[in-house]
Amino acid sequence: MMISRRDFATLSVACVAVSRSAFAQDWRNSPNALVEKFAEKGITDILGAAISQREKADRFRVLFKDFFDIPSIGRFVLARFARTASAEENEKFAMLFEDVIVYTWSRRFGEYKGQILKVKDNTPDGNDGALVNSYIMDNDSQSFAVAWRLRKRAAGYRVVDIIIEGVSMAITYRQEYSTIIQQNGGIGGLLAQMQKQVDEMKAKLA
Amino acid sequence: MLKILPHSQKFIIKLLFVAALTLVISSCATKPPASDLAARSAFKENNDRLEPFNRAMFDVDQAIDAVIFRPVAWTYREFVPDPVRRGITNFLRNLRSPITLASDLLQGNVDRAGQTIGRFVVNTTIGVLGFADIAADLGTPYHYEDLGQTLATWGLKDGSYLYLPVIGPTSFRDGFSQALDTFLIDPVAWYNYADNPGWVRWAYFGSVYIDARANTMTATDELKASSIDHYASLRSAYRQNREKEIRNGAPAPLPSMTNGEDDPFAEAPANK
Numbered sequence: 001m002m003i004s005r006r007d008f009a010t011l012s013v014a015c016v017a018v019s020r021s022a023f024a025q026d027w028r029n030s031p032n033a034l035v036e037k038f039a040e041k042g043i044t045d046i047l048g049a050a051i052s053q054r055e056k057a058d059r060f061r062v063l064f065k066d067f068f069d070i071p072s073i074g075r076f077v078l079a080r081f082a083r084t085a086s087a088e089e090n091e092k093f094a095m096l097f098e099d100v101i102v103y104t105w106s107r108r109f110g111e112y113k114g115q116i117l118k119v120k121d122n123t124p125d126g127n128d129g130a131l132v133n134s135y136i137m138d139n140d141s142q143s144f145a146v147a148w149r150l151r152k153r154a155a156g157y158r159v160v161d162i163i164i165e166g167v168s169m170a171i172t173y174r175q176e177y178s179t180i181i182q183q184n185g186g187i188g189g190l191l192a193q194m195q196k197q198v199d200e201m202k203a204k205l206a
Numbered sequence: 207m208l209k210i211l212p213h214s215q216k217f218i219i220k221l222l223f224v225a226a227l228t229l230v231i232s233s234c235a236t237k238p239p240a241s242d243l244a245a246r247s248a249f250k251e252n253n254d255r256l257e258p259f260n261r262a263m264f265d266v267d268q269a270i271d272a273v274i275f276r277p278v279a280w281t282y283r284e285f286v287p288d289p290v291r292r293g294i295t296n297f298l299r300n301l302r303s304p305i306t307l308a309s310d311l312l313q314g315n316v317d318r319a320g321q322t323i324g325r326f327v328v329n330t331t332i333g334v335l336g337f338a339d340i341a342a343d344l345g346t347p348y349h350y351e352d353l354g355q356t357l358a359t360w361g362l363k364d365g366s367y368l369y370l371p372v373i374g375p376t377s378f379r380d381g382f383s384q385a386l387d388t389f390l391i392d393p394v395a396w397y398n399y400a401d402n403p404g405w406v407r408w409a410y411f412g413s414v415y416i417d418a419r420a421n422t423m424t425a426t427d428e429l430k431a432s433s434i435d436h437y438a439s440l441r442s443a444y445r446q447n448r449e450k451e452i453r454n455g456a457p458a459p460l461p462s463m464t465n466g467e468d469d470p471f472a473e474a475p476a477n478k
Contacts, residue, residue: 126469174461178251
C-alpha cells in the first residue's frame, strides 16, 4: 500500500509530537536543568502568581514533593535517632518535617522582589549525584551562593539538600533537632515542638 | 594595660575573672552515657562543652541586641540608601586589608596575598579611599581572612563553641585570635596606640558592628523565625559558615552518616 503524501505528513507530525513528549521531561536527567526548572516553576507558578498565600503554600507543597527526595532528607536529619524511634514516630516525623519546610518557605513568598537564580556549573557528588552551584542575584546587585545537592533516583534527579553560603539546610535541621531530642524528652519532645511550630505558622498564613 | 590601673581596680578585675571562670567551669555540659550512641554522636557533632554557660550568654546577647543593636542597624538599613551603605561596607573592608594580607601570608597563600595588595592599591586610589570596589569589577573579588582561619589551616581545632554577649557566636580559637587581630594587627589599633584621639577607634568599632549587623539582618531574622531552638540552629549555621570561610569557599566534604553507608543521602528504604 502506498503511503500518500498526506499520510506521511500526518505521520511525521505524530512522530515529532511523540519525541517532544519523550524529551519534554529531559530536564529531570540533567542536574543544571532540574535546578533551573525548579526556579522557573517556583517563580512563574508560585512567587509571581496572583493567588492567595494559602494557595501558594499548596502549590509549593506539590512542587517540593516533585523535586525533593523528602524521605532521604528526613532520614539524614533524624540520623541515628531514627533507629530508636518507633514506626509511628518516624512516620509522624516525616509528615511534620514536610509541613515545617512547606510553611517555613511559604511564610516568605510575599517578600519576593524579582530576584533571579543563575546556575553556574556542577560537580559530581556522592553516589550518582551532583552538586549544582548557583547564585541568587538580589536587587542591590548583591549575590549569594546557593548549592543544590542532587541524587539520581528512578525518575531522574531529586534535590536532597540546599546549601546557602556554606550553610546546609539538612545539617542545620539535623543539629538543631538532635539538640531538641536530647534536651526535651526524646523524639516525642521533638514531635510535640514541631507540631506546635507548624500550627503557629499555619495560623499566620491565613 | 593592667599596669596602669589603680590597685583597687586590679583587684576587682581579678575578682571578676575568678567569678567568670567559676561560672564557666561549673556550667559544663554533661556528656551523655556511652551506651546512648545517638546522643553521644550528636554531642560530639555539636562540640559545645560550655552549653549551659553559652545559652545564658546567648540570652543576654539577644536581649542587648533586641534593645540596642538591632534597632540601630534596622534604622541604618531603612534610612540610608543602598549605594551609600554598600560604599561604607567597601570602605571598612578596605581598611582591614592589613589583617587579610597578614593572614594570607601566614597561610602561605601568595596568590591571595597578591590579590589583597592589588585590591588595596586599586580601591584606595581609583576607588576613592575604598568606597568603590573597583577591583571586584575588574575581576578580583573581595575575600575575608583572619587569624582564626590561619590557625585552622595550621591544624588547630576550634576548642569548643563559645557564645559571648555583643561578640556573638565564636569558639575558643576564633575568639582568642579575634582579640589578637583587633588589638595587634588592625591598623586602627596602632593609630590609637600612637596617642591619637580614642573616639576614632570607638567610631570604627561601632561602624564595623552596625555595618555587619545590618548586612546579616535578613539571614539572622529568618533563622530566628524558622527555628524551634534558635540557639542550636545559630550554632550550627555559624559553624558551617565559618568552615566555609576556612575552606576559602570550596565545597564542604559530604557530611558523615552514622549508619555505615558511604552516602548519607542514599535512597530511604521506604522510597524504593
